[in-house]
Amino acid sequence: MASDRSARLLGGLLLTAGVAHFAAPRPFDAxxxxxxxxxPRTWTRVSGVAELAVGAAVLLPRSRRAGALAAAGLFAAVFPANVKMAYDWRHRPAPQRAAALARLPLQAPLVAWAVRVARG
Incomplete structure (x- = not known):
């Protein structure tokens, strides 16, 4: 089923991001x-735990709807960090600037994806 596959992908993305917060925290701190x-390290850890918890919730059918709605909220909540990154990287080389700027509109499809998973 496509929606089950989509939920597994979303859960996997969140779990991967959550692990990254602990494995390589400095970019998140920044x-x-x-x-x-x-x-900043406290916020990096808190957001990493949130991503792990939400990712696990999305993967479990019983908690998928609540987890996916929480994922949508989480994606919206981290938007200010992406804005900060884009601002801080404004003088970096063009490829890094482009990557930072690309993160900004990426949040909208992530929120929409999470809402679609929540709807099943």
Whole structure:
């Protein structure tokens, strides 16, 4: 079934991202908005745990709907970090600038994907 495959892909993406927050945290620390209280590493860990939890919820049929809705919220919540990255990278070489800018519109299809998974 296509929707089951889509849910597995979404869950896998979230789990992979969550693991990356712990395996290589420094790039994530760098994009934590300075306006957030506490240390960037704390936010990196919190968001990594959130991605792991949401990814697991998406993979389990019983919690898929709630997990996918949480994924949509998570994708929206991390948007300010992507804006910060695009701003911070504005003077980097063109390929890096392009990659940072490409992350911005990518959030909308990720949110839409999560909503589609939630609808089953």
């Amino acid at each position: 994009i934590v908005p300075r306006s957030l209280p506490g240390s």
